[in-house]
Amino acid sequence: MFRFVGDPIENMLGQERTDADIDRLREQLGLNDPFIMQYWNFLSDALRGDMGISFRQGRPVVEILVERLPATLELAFVSAIIAIVVGVILGVYTAIRSKGFVTNLILTLSLIGVSLPTFLIGILLIYLFAVELNWLPSFGRGDVVQIGWWSTGLLTSSGLKAIILPAITLGLYQMTLIMRLVRSEMLEVMSADYIRFARARGLPERTINFRHALKNTLVPVITITGLQLGSIIAFAIITETVFQWPGVGLLFIDSVQFVDIPVMASYLMFISVMFVLINLIVDIVYVLIDPRLRIQGAA
Amino acid sequence: MKTRAIISTLAVALAMSTSAVAETLNWARAGDSLTMDPHAQNEGPTHALASQVYEPLIQRDMAGKQVPALATEWSTDPNDPNVWKFKLREGVVFHDGAEFDSEDVVFSFQRAMSPDSDMKELLSSVKEVRADGKFGFEIVTDGPNPIMPANLNDIYIMDKGWTEKNNAVKVQDFEGGEDTFSAKNTNGTGPYVITSRVPDSKTVLEAFGNYWGKGQFPLEVTKINYTPIKNAATRVAALLSGEVDFIQDVPVQDLGRVGEDEKLKVITAPQNRVIFFGLNQGDADLKNDNVEGKNPFADVRVRRAMNMAINRDAIKKIVMRGQSIPAGVAMPPFVNGWTKELDQIPPGGAEAGKKLMAEAGYGDGFTVTLQCPNDRYINDEAICQAAVAMLGQIGITVNLDAKPKAQHFPEIGNLTTDFYMLGWGVPTYDSEYIFNFLMHTKGEKRGSWNGTRYSNADLDAKIVSLASETDLAKRDATIAEIWKQVQEDVLYLPIHHQVLNWGMANKVDTTVSPDDRARFKYFKLK
Numbered sequence: 001m002f003r004f005v006g007d008p009i010e011n012m013l014g015q016e017r018t019d020a021d022i023d024r025l026r027e028q029l030g031l032n033d034p035f036i037m038q039y040w041n042f043l044s045d046a047l048r049g050d051m052g053i054s055f056r057q058g059r060p061v062v063e064i065l066v067e068r069l070p071a072t073l074e075l076a077f078v079s080a081i082i083a084i085v086v087g088v089i090l091g092v093y094t095a096i097r098s099k100g101f102v103t104n105l106i107l108t109l110s111l112i113g114v115s116l117p118t119f120l121i122g123i124l125l126i127y128l129f130a131v132e133l134n135w136l137p138s139f140g141r142g143d144v145v146q147i148g149w150w151s152t153g154l155l156t157s158s159g160l161k162a163i164i165l166p167a168i169t170l171g172l173y174q175m176t177l178i179m180r181l182v183r184s185e186m187l188e189v190m191s192a193d194y195i196r197f198a199r200a201r202g203l204p205e206r207t208i209n210f211r212h213a214l215k216n217t218l219v220p221v222i223t224i225t226g227l228q229l230g231s232i233i234a235f236a237i238i239t240e241t242v243f244q245w246p247g248v249g250l251l252f253i254d255s256v257q258f259v260d261i262p263v264m265a266s267y268l269m270f271i272s273v274m275f276v277l278i279n280l281i282v283d284i285v286y287v288l289i290d291p292r293l294r295i296q297g298a299a
Numbered sequence: 300m301k302t303r304a305i306i307s308t309l310a311v312a313l314a315m316s317t318s319a320v321a322e323t324l325n326w327a328r329a330g331d332s333l334t335m336d337p338h339a340q341n342e343g344p345t346h347a348l349a350s351q352v353y354e355p356l357i358q359r360d361m362a363g364k365q366v367p368a369l370a371t372e373w374s375t376d377p378n379d380p381n382v383w384k385f386k387l388r389e390g391v392v393f394h395d396g397a398e399f400d401s402e403d404v405v406f407s408f409q410r411a412m413s414p415d416s417d418m419k420e421l422l423s424s425v426k427e428v429r430a431d432g433k434f435g436f437e438i439v440t441d442g443p444n445p446i447m448p449a450n451l452n453d454i455y456i457m458d459k460g461w462t463e464k465n466n467a468v469k470v471q472d473f474e475g476g477e478d479t480f481s482a483k484n485t486n487g488t489g490p491y492v493i494t495s496r497v498p499d500s501k502t503v504l505e506a507f508g509n510y511w512g513k514g515q516f517p518l519e520v521t522k523i524n525y526t527p528i529k530n531a532a533t534r535v536a537a538l539l540s541g542e543v544d545f546i547q548d549v550p551v552q553d554l555g556r557v558g559e560d561e562k563l564k565v566i567t568a569p570q571n572r573v574i575f576f577g578l579n580q581g582d583a584d585l586k587n588d589n590v591e592g593k594n595p596f597a598d599v600r601v602r603r604a605m606n607m608a609i610n611r612d613a614i615k616k617i618v619m620r621g622q623s624i625p626a627g628v629a630m631p632p633f634v635n636g637w638t639k640e641l642d643q644i645p646p647g648g649a650e651a652g653k654k655l656m657a658e659a660g661y662g663d664g665f666t667v668t669l670q671c672p673n674d675r676y677i678n679d680e681a682i683c684q685a686a687v688a689m690l691g692q693i694g695i696t697v698n699l700d701a702k703p704k705a706q707h708f709p710e711i712g713n714l715t716t717d718f719y720m721l722g723w724g725v726p727t728y729d730s731e732y733i734f735n736f737l738m739h740t741k742g743e744k745r746g747s748w749n750g751t752r753y754s755n756a757d758l759d760a761k762i763v764s765l766a767s768e769t770d771l772a773k774r775d776a777t778i779a780e781i782w783k784q785v786q787e788d789v790l791y792l793p794i795h796h797q798v799l800n801w802g803m804a805n806k807v808d809t810t811v812s813p814d815d816r817a818r819f820k821y822f823k824l825k
Contacts, residue, residue: 006705010712014341015724015736016420018747022712024414028472057498058334058471058482067497123532130540138536139528140501244528246500253529254499257674259705 008055008259029055042265051269052262056255061266065248070150071141072240072247076233078154078163079171083232084225087175091182096209098187106179113176118235122169122242129165137162139244166243170236174228181224185217192216219290226282230275322521322824324807326817327534328547331499331527336471336481337455338410341417346453347816348525351504352394353455353487356385356404356436357448361812361821363571363633363728365448369399369456369488370436373448380443380769381426387434391511393458394485394492401430406459408438415470421450423744424766442767445774449727461486490518490820501526504819516820523819538563538802547817549802551620551677557802567622568811570799572724574676575629576669576686576792578602579717581752587668587717595665596717602789604655607647608693609686611795618681623795628786629723629737631796633813636730636778641786649692656693664694670716671699672707677797683720686794711750714741719750722797726814730778734762738785753790 009022009031026032030041045052051061090110094103113121130138142158144151153159189195190213198208237249244250248267255263287293332348333340350358356370369388376382391399408428411418424447427439438447462468462481471479485493490512491504504523512518526543528534531550537543539560549557549565558565578596579585585594595601611625624632628641656662671683680701687697697718710716725732739745739762740754761781768774785791801811808823 006703007709008705010708011705012340014417014420015748016341017417018420018744019712020743021420056333058336058339058479064498123536126533126536130542131536134540137542138540139533139542140526242530242533244526244530244533246497250499250529257703257705 006259008261011258012055046266046269051266054255054260054263056258056260056263061262064251064263065266065270066149067151068246068248068251070152071245072233072236072249074152074154075163075166075170075236075239075245075247076229079167079169080174080225080229080232082167083171083174083178083228087178088182088221090175091179092186092209092214094179095183095186095190110176110179113172118169118173118238119242121172122166122239125165125169126242136165138165141246166239166245169242170232170239174225174232177228178221178225181221182217185220186213189213189216219286222289223282223286226278226285230278233274234271322519323524324520324522324545324819324822324824325524325526325543326545326547326819327526327528327537327543329527329529329531329534332502334471334482335485335493335496336467336479337457337487338407338413338416338418339471339479339482341421341453343815344527348502349455349487350453350489350816351491351523351819352485352489352493353457354489355452355454355456356387357451358818359452359812359814361810361818363813365452369404375443375445375769376437381440383438383440383444383447384431385436385438387436388511389434391488392509393461393488394507395458395461396509397458397460397486399456399458399488400433401436403456403459404428404436405430406462407456408454410457410462410468410470411454413470415472417470418454421454443769444766445769445771446727446729446731449729452726456488457481458486490516491523499527512820517823518820519824520819520822535802538804541804544804545807545817546802547799547815549800551622551800554620554622554800562805564803564805566801566803566809566811568799569624569632569813570724570797570815571631571633571726571728571813572676572722572797573626573629573631574679574682574720574722574794574797575626576794577711577719577721577750578605578789578792579714579750579752580788580790581754582717585667585717586715589666595659595661595667598659598661599789600655600659601661602792603645603647604652604659604693605690605695606645606789606792607652607655608649608689608695609792609794610648610689611644613689614682614685615795618678618685619795619798622677622798622800624798626793626795628782629791629793630730630733630782631723631725631813634725634728634730634733636775636782638779641782649689652693656695661694664696666696666698667718668698668700668716670707670710670719671701672704672720673701675704675707676720676722679720679722682794711748714750714752716750721748721750723748724814730782731762731765734765734781738762738781738790751790753788755784755788758784 009025012025013021030038054061054064057064090106094106097103126138129136140162141153142162143156144153144159145155153163195208195213198212236247237252240247240249241253251263252267330344332345333342334345337349337353354368356368357365358368360366369391370385371388372386374384376384387401387404393399405428412422412425424440424444425438426441429437431437440447465480467479467481471482490507490510492507494503494505496502502525506518506521528537534546535553535557538546538557554565557563580596582594584592615621615623615625625644627643627645630637669683671680673680683699683701687699690697711719711721735745736748739749740759741749758781761777765774765777799811799815806825808825
């Protein structure tokens, strides 16, 4: 990867640099070492928790990541919550009233949500709510409150206002995905035998819909949602760039342009570790909520 | 009904919050400062923020003219042309209250000349710096250097005591593995104090109460909120919605939208940066062409034909939407040595160019690759695309290779490109700077950005002589001679001078400085 991203030296030295300066810095950064050596140095430092110094900011990478992480995580969780709550509600609604004008409208709109690229949705929302209506801020995170090392924007009014547009932008795709998933699963469950028996027993619609149908629908939904949470964090890059959201995604884009190799490598490491962790958690939760797996495991 | 009530209270609250703080200026631009250490990075946005907090001995005003800052007078020693003498300003204090004197200046210059400093190249001719009493300072150069003061505008002065106390004598470097105190903290003599800063997010500056320049500068802006906004559309949206009052880089496609808004205005002025193409004219054969055993660029007729074929007006009109000044010389118009005659667009056009090509024996044309950045200059890739079509008219088939700056610029430095785009700004406002980097034979001390492989011993000697020529009239004559030769040899194909577009709320009153630096102490508010 390091070979293809370009040369950080040009960005680190000013226009007046001499060839001697370039050689000196290259030597200092270890860029002249063979590829294997560089990789080994990176690995051994990383194992000791030392991710290096950012070429762009001259600060330890770990410190920068820790500073930026809360913004991304808050954004990801808020948008995940929006996506899950709205997605499940709309999914259940469109499944129960599977025909009708409102259902068709929701389904059509959800197609737009799936097919429009994130940056375009972001720009459209900014244009509408920030420029034309002047209700919400177009960029940034608002005022933040520091709680230990964690900075949160969820406790101030400007912070809450600032998170609305990016959270919707980031969560829209997941929301439509969850909605369609809940709908199709639920339609399938509704035609299952035990639902028909429940109906035959004369149980109220409410109980059938929510106690029996929805519960059985949620098993695959949780799997998908869990995996999607990882991609929400990973793909916050575009949303963060559009809204100048000071999270790790924006940091990554800046780093790619500057060829800030230590930050890029650490970010990618972090994202992969996070994906593995989330998959593990989803697998564990899956066993907890689906009794069939436990019985099989015991047998 | 209820929602409407909520909306209107919200709107009122928003309106009140903006009108209550009239002297605050919300400022946004594409990039953030990289470090607060004033000697660690020689880069535009970094200096732009540093210059609000730290000050040099001599600064430039909004028109680019040199004016006194921490030095009030300067001249060469009448007895020794190798010595520049500076009289320092008295009664200046740093933000922490410490007094400013010659000790701080000597210390800061030594720091700026240390190996880890990014500013040391500007001081490469300095042999020694020394104090001359409490408010006198001397620079000893290794030969007479008539334009020394022009190199000092970004050499910022730190407090010796503060820096030593906080263990920050060494300039921040990238390989040390430790934090430098001065990379995050500041203590300058400048008009503004940084009160809070989150890199890449938000920086707040407030006016310094004990600033020496009170009464001499407008200083009407008392608080600055600085936010980098990377995405151009978002930046413009923030200006349109009134969240920011001033953005430094309005994209050319949005100029109309901003200009139409009755609350906003766009101010346009030429920038100190010229865009041009470089040609490998020195090598015997080109790597990136289809002519075997010969270098078509070595023939001056081919270079002349190419120079004619590039239709600068069309580039201005279509690619730049009117936002450029077509150029005939690779030198911004502010620079000492610039004349109208030099900047004349080469006459001819594609037809004449075609004839010249035939004369040179390339009537059937040839194929060559053009290397171009795609994230450095305004519409850089689009300019190259336009040039590809224009050169096609004289039979040159150009393959375009556009890539990010981090991959493009090393090609020029490593001499792996034969035909490339480059832009050049001149912080010293003097031709010598251009000659040293772009015209002199590539070597140890000079010519580091000369990717043309051009080498002319006679020209090199003239360039070197500029550094120590104290007779300014004679020096200007030599500069004119060099330019004449450079133009004759068509060393570069100039395209245009970039134009700056600053977008701002109507209440902001300022001119645009050619180096794209907002000097807020000069800003007025209506």
